[in-house]
Amino acid sequence: MTLQKIEKFKIFIKTKWGVAIEESSTEKASIYHDKYTNVISSDPWCVGSYVFLWTGNRQETTHTWYNMFHDDGTEKGTVEVMQYVWSGKWPDNRSPRLES
Numbered sequence: 001m002t003l004q005k006i007e008k009f010k011i012f013i014k015t016k017w018g019v020a021i022e023e024s025s026t027e028k029a030s031i032y033h034d035k036y037t038n039v040i041s042s043d044p045w046c047v048g049s050y051v052f053l054w055t056g057n058r059q060e061t062t063h064t065w066y067n068m069f070h071d072d073g074t075e076k077g078t079v080e081v082m083q084y085v086w087s088g089k090w091p092d093n094r095s096p097r098l099e100s
């Protein structure tokens with residue numbers, strides 16, 4: 001991996017009361033897509049990729065920070081993005097996206 005592709009640690013913006021401000025699930029899905037496209041798939045030496053499934057006890061910035069599924073088990077947009085980048089096909093029934 002070249003030095004240009006290495007990112008610095010993200011600094012989280014916090015509220016006055018010290019709680020981190022989290023991206024929406026739509027923003028997270030876009031970040032997954034951009035990172036995969038610009039880092040993983042653009043590197044000819046990369047032989048694959050994977051994501052972690054975190055369930056149960058986990059320590060995150062917030063309960064939903066890294067989670068790719070809602071508490072009821074339904075998929076977030078990040079799951080759809082990973083399906084797309086791995087298979088080239090979006091799911092037939094996609095989750096809602098936030099537009100602002």
